[in-house]
Amino acid sequence: MTVSTSIAFRDTGEGLRHVSLSGRLDIAGTEAIAAELATLCTTAQRGVVLDLTAVSFISSIGIRALVTSAKSREQRGGKLALVVAGDSNIARILETTGVDLIIPMFANAAEADAAVAG
């Protein structure tokens, strides 16, 4: 019954990269996608929208991977925003830990696109 963690991405015409994660961002899950997430976030042309709506679980290890990705994006002069379902556990955890204060977090993808493009 292991829930596999997966990562997929799509580049839009405007130089935006949509990365979607699904499954569990626990130790094993984060380990499975960390390298690809870091690569996708640093090699994007401009901004990255990280869609977490299909993530069912996130631990400090997963949060660390998000923060590292956002940092590396910022160091290369671009933005990273998160898309998180409004009343989900993931949103609650990211708010409790203050991640929403340092990485812009949106409940819908269009708003996230606008924030990253602007």
Place this chain on the structure above:
Amino acid sequence: MTAHAELSLTASPESFGSASPWLMQAGGDLGIPPAQLESLDHCLDEVLANILSHGGPGARQAPIVARLYVCRDGTRREAVLEVSDAGSPFDPLQATLAPKLATLADADAGGLGLMLLRGNSDELGYRRCDGCNQLTVRVRWQESGATSAAQCLRGISDSALFRGTDAAVIAAALSDSPVLTLAAGTRLLEPGQANDSVYLLLSGRLATYLDGMTSPESGIAILPGESVGEMSAIDGKAVSALVCAEEESQVIKLPPEIFWERLNTVPGVARNLLSLLTERMRRSNEAVLRTQRERLELEHLHEELEIARQLQNSMLPQPGPLFPERCDIEAEGAMAPASSVGGDLFDAFFVSPQRLFVCIGDVSGHGIPAALFMARIVGLIRIAAMTTDEPHAVLEHLNAQLSAGNEASMFATMFCGFLDVPSGRLSYSNGGHWSPLLVSAAGTRELPLPKGMLIGPISGARYRTLEVEIERGTTLLCYTDGVTEARNDAGDEFSMEGLIGALDSLPATSAPLGSVLDAVRRELLRFSGPVPLADDCTLLAVRRP
């Protein structure tokens, strides 16, 4: 403290992938509600993350052990998760709690783990004992008492029956439904019983037995949030399956007026009930199919064993006189395998017009492995007997072949010899087998044997050849230890005396060999009585008339 679950992990992210599935399974079995399980899921991941980053090499040398159990006190419940590791001493509770992240630039996301641990537990404890870090996470909840059904429902609000429905409406509908506590082993529903209520499992575990028998394999588990009794409550017929509490369980009883009038009118419940019944039907179909498949496999296996037995029989000489066309020699064998395929073997064939080769052996063990080993020996010894004149060379050749790559350390005893029919000279050798008997009018005596190792376990074993002259009318009777070691219900062995007694009851020189073998077999069966043969019984008799 009641039952506990335990998981052993190695300190690597891949190994930790099994932690959450284990927790969910074990926690569900222990009746920990979903919300508390989710908290524990978070705590476990954070504790393991700490071990990974602070445990050092020590943590990787010994397994990390996680234990889960539930303490009960009245209606209060406490799930305890203990994680111990042999890493460097590290008390995560003494680490500084990270301030909420301020800016991305200076965020290192350290200390978040402790924040999540605190946020997801009611109590945390750390101690260092026996060279291990032991972290204890406690999560508490109230188990609803018999008085308040609504309270119990909190834990099962996402149960299959109520999925997607309004929890408040459900709680109101069930507010006055009785909650029953069933001790382990209690029969909630029995086949044939009239029933019009539906029972919803709140905690613990039930099992349904379609065949009405509580054999462990045939039970279908019912877990908290699932219901039983819907079928008879719907069609009004008698209960068809036995439903038992596998451990102490709490069920909420929904009498018809509540089930039909209050619950089924709640939007979504009727649809959920239908899909639940469908799911139940599917599961029972699968159970039936599985049973059927297993029965077919067993039948198939029996057929194959029967074929193996026939094949094995066809490898050995057939019952009855072996060389009826010759008047200068009589030879006959008989065999009674203990299990359907046995490990005894014997053979007798002419390697030249006047030289008869005889052998008898006993392979260690029973069943298919012994039969396969035996089949190999039958083939090898036929080749060896055709290529050498010396019995010890036959055994040495056989041993060399069998000891090579003998991983299972199987072995066999083996007596073999070449009989020059006109002169009666028998040259023979032995690998750990019992002395054959020489039966004559003067009485019965054992053939003196050279020492020789069992065949198969050790390569390079050496064997010796001896010679004896067998008079006309003297019978060489070879046997396996299944004959002399057969036991009766008093535990006594048939023994050599029993065998000799059976032989002495016949005119040794004139009785047909078939009747000699029959007499031994008859005495043996009379002796052992109702006790089934523990070992194969094989006899081979050779005589010059």
